Amino acid sequence: MAATGGTGTTARTDGSTAAGVLDAALAWLTDHAEWFGPRWDDHFPPRDFAGATVMELLMLCRLLRRSDPAPAGAAGLERAAADLAREAVVETGPGGDAEHLPYRLWTAALLADLGHPARGPLSAARDLAERRPPRPPGAGASPVLALELRHILDLAGIAAPADLPGTAPLYDACVAEHAEGAGEYDAYGVTHAVLYATDFGARPLPGDTARMGRVLDGLLRAYLDEGHLDLVAELLLCARIAGGGPPALERPAWDRLAAAQRPDGSLPGPPFDAAVLAGRTGERATAYVFRTCYHTTLVTAMAAAHAGASARP
Template sequence: MSGARPAASLTEDEAADQVLAGALRWIEDRLEWFAPERWEEFLPRRPFRPGPLLELLGLVRVLARAGVLARDAPLATGALDLAERAASDASFTRGLRAGDAFFPYHLNLIALLELLGRPRAESRAACQALLAADAGAHAQPYKPVLNRIELRYFADRGGFTAPACLPEARALHRESIAALDPDVLQLSESETYALTHVVFYATDFGHRPLDLGGPEPTARLRETVRVLLGVHLARGSLDLLAEMLLCEAALGEGPGTDPLPAEGWNALARAARPDGAVPGPVHRPEVLAGLQGDKATAYLFGTCYHTTTAAALAATVRRDRRRPAPSPSGPLMPSADPAHVRAWAREVTTTAATAPTAVRAAWAGRIDPLLVLGVQSHDPDVLAEVLQAAEQLGRSDHPLPRRAAALLAAWTA
């Protein structure tokens, strides 16, 4: 296939397990860099100093729940030791008692320490008092729904009593972007991240089913996630690809039939460095090549830790909910390069009439993500050619192609 991505060579299980093993090896080898004071030796101070450490604790919890990591494993105990030290620091205590914009993250760190066996009674009492007083006004109805979902999730998971003005989680989920049929053709990056995080919190990272008020909105959300997975696979956006794979696993139901997740896991496995790190969106190999010693290690950590942690989370959730999945086979998703997409569309358009049924089905599953790429790049030529391919595959009357055709007509009127 012209413009196709490199062939997927591993099964979905093999690729996901390879990503997980490499990521956990890399994280454990660089555990010291999760400490705020170590980070700040070479990297800019973060607004919430233990931010990376908070992500690590969340991963440790999911790993332990899935039976991937024992509670007394070096990675778990090392992460908890670092978190206890961070929570004992005077700057953390001042930040917690300030009850400001970062209060939910202070509360979450204390809650995760307790959930993982390191309770801090005095800090917990301070968290509950501040939560009851709605310090920071985080629970107020005028605050963004994602912020309120996040606070509700942290409070419920930690066993805190939420402020009276904060609705139950289910009610908040039904007000969120995940429940409101977002226009996948025109989702911004920040809106896409908001959608993924609603899924994370609403399912407790795949531990419980999502309830959006019925099977129809949940099915529509699954399709939105499927399309976005294809979009970020084509773009090579490893951070969002990992988050979409996590959402796909968390929302999965029954045997998997879509080959896109297998392609996504193979893409992450290919992109991972030999040491196991999955490069983040700001990672630049040419910058790393000019650094040495701790400066190089710090740069690598700062630009890779989040995507590596997200990939490990996704692989763990998938492992916890493992189900039969198709092997990667047949035509693959082209890259997002306009020339590759147009070559793909022209080949589909000219050969669809005689292509085998399985190949036509594989092509049809890639139409919607490629329409998103055409719309979001505002490229009428790409969009027109993908729409022609959709017509040849009998999909021109489907909802997304119809909306994309309407946008194209409006652009060119």
């Protein structure tokens, strides 16, 4: 990435800042990979779908595959994520093929896309989805849920049911529903719509790209001012997908993320409280950091990977 101005230590580009953040984040995620799987159950309430958190890790691995060259440690993280995903889905047990079928199918599709064919329960979930595709969400649900399902089916190569609209009209519905909203719920609605509609940046954004760019810029300003690092990271990722935000906005956003990154490489999410952490030691401290930091660390790594941070200046 070309330099954006400045001299000395202030001359670090957005790309070089992101590269440093990415390296440290990947090291932390790799060191804590088992917390996405069985260690979660030792400390936190059970997830509706056992593979939910490791599925997010597989999404990051897909983005890392698109980086050229691949960041150091990406292959090791992918191996760990693939093993954890298979173990998590096995834990759902026999006879549960229809339970959480869209997410089981999503896990299988992510693994297959990474070159790890589905086996056992994951393969059974795909077979069931081919016979009886998951139904779209009912009336009153956010259109983002329908777009998510469309993304899952497209990634898996399974024909969508006739009553599930295509990506473009679903994306338009998401924009109409969430782009003018003022709260966190709508901001995440916007980011998820962009990610699902573009397969996390693999294809162009449908609809009015310039309008979405303005929406993302406004949200990034607002959540950067608020210090909401989780949304800052997601919005940086989406802004790049939409064509890139103003350098005068992206640069301080990356600087804020770099400054907030903890010495261990994790990035604090909205629930993180240093005072709470100070009162914990050992395993309880590790668990607290993981629960409050893992998602923000993961989406920051996604944003850095998409920004081409692995291309060292």
